[in-house]
Amino acid sequence: MIERLAVLGVGLIGGSVARALKRAGKVRHVVGYGRNRANLETALSLGVIDEIAASPEHAVEGADCVLLAMPVGSMAETFSRIATHLAENAMVTDAGSTKQDVIAAARRGLGGRIARFVPAHPIAGAERSGASAAQADLYDGRSVILTPQPENEADVVAAVADLWRACGAQVMEMTAAEHDRIFAAVSHLPHLAAFALVDELAARPEAELYFRHAGSGFRDFTRIAGSSPEMWRDIALANRADLIAELDAYVARLTRLRDALAAGDGNVLFDSFVRASGARSNWAPAGTHLENDE
């Protein structure tokens, strides 16, 4: 049982952890902090949190569990501010979409308290944002990836794993480097590629003409271009090296298709499309009703 949970960033992700732990009867009191006061008032009135803290430092005072659920670009400052205010045995976890960058920030900010921080990435999300979008079942059946640190003792890793399992999630572990490499390819690159396509069309004088004729292929390809610009700027910068490598590989592959087109070489196109179509058709996303997971 968590006696006092501090949620720093009470949006969809943080608010849903609070709701899920309440549903599971695993938390007694939730204190929330965030930049947007109106959102915190909403969270309080909806029962997502039980108390509003005036600062991150106040939020973590006396908390036995701390969750960082803000955009990853804001985590460095938060780690620094809370370090000397953490209770002796507090466990700390986060919900950031990148891990090496968050861990580096935690090492700088938390100093000797790094052993109590177990990095996590819940593979979940939804179109809506803010505390009003928080839902107790957001993590049911979804994956949460932990990237434990050498300093973490087994008990704190187990406790953080239990927390995420109590939210309904399946917990798995990998290294932070492996995590960032995989998600650069399957999540961060597709987001940049979707943003780039929409921006390319939106920048044209005849943008309206293009959008008017866009159909469901375009709709699905670009759905994630409706995501939060701030969140994705932070993720892209935080996972810069892996993302650049993925962009280079992707551009090289697009260029090969372009050269085949210019040469009128239908075989190169056909072989690539056959491989892609086969792989895509054989791929069954984990959970058939997976919706909006990032």
Add this chain to the structure above:
Amino acid sequence: MIERLAVLGVGLIGGSVARALKRAGKVRHVVGYGRNRANLETALSLGVIDEIAASPEHAVEGADCVLLAMPVGSMAETFSRIATHLAENAMVTDAGSTKQDVIAAARRGLGGRIARFVPAHPIAGAERSGASAAQADLYDGRSVILTPQPENEADVVAAVADLWRACGAQVMEMTAAEHDRIFAAVSHLPHLAAFALVDELAARPEAELYFRHAGSGFRDFTRIAGSSPEMWRDIALANRADLIAELDAYVARLTRLRDALAAGDGNVLFDSFVRASGARSNWAPAGTHLENDE
């Protein structure tokens, strides 16, 4: 009333036209031809067509309306074969996703009969293919774009427009060049981009690891990578010039994001993501239950 409709290519697209016209009571007899005999037998047994023709030449004999609904790469040969077998007043239309290339093939193949051919592109489709997937309501509320030729007389354009309207579609007109330019951007490029991403991951030794962690953003971005390799090879080659221009613009934009990342310039990323996110959120695809339209 169409007395005898020849459907050349009795798949989802051609079969659905037959079903839709039967539903509307606008056709008396449908004769079908296609490469796959088993598919034709299925079409016959399901009542999608009333008769199987042994060749395209036989199919069009005595038909007052002819629909070409095969992959665009196969249309040139078909135009050549049917030219001298068309009835005097037969009207001809097609359902190809590219228009300038199909028109060029029709001019070569049909010769003096070109005045009776009114090119069309129905913006509709579905995941399933073949005659068994044909449905009478596939075109309900969807757009069909006509790109009439200088030789077309008003009466044949009106008759072909009536045919597509009888299928439930909304008909609009534009030039073939404008059509190909728009669909290169909003349909053909996204398909190549989705194929390229999946092929890039599928080609890696650790492909399984990547796919295992891919979520719903990846799922939607790559849905169209499950499309027919043959159909999309043909479309890409047929609309090569416009598609190359779009690929170049897209690669240039991805490269700008890449350079901003390398420079750690979050503002360039943020501004691009804001423009894209705003445009994507403001875009309402025509018809809220648009599904799988290409």
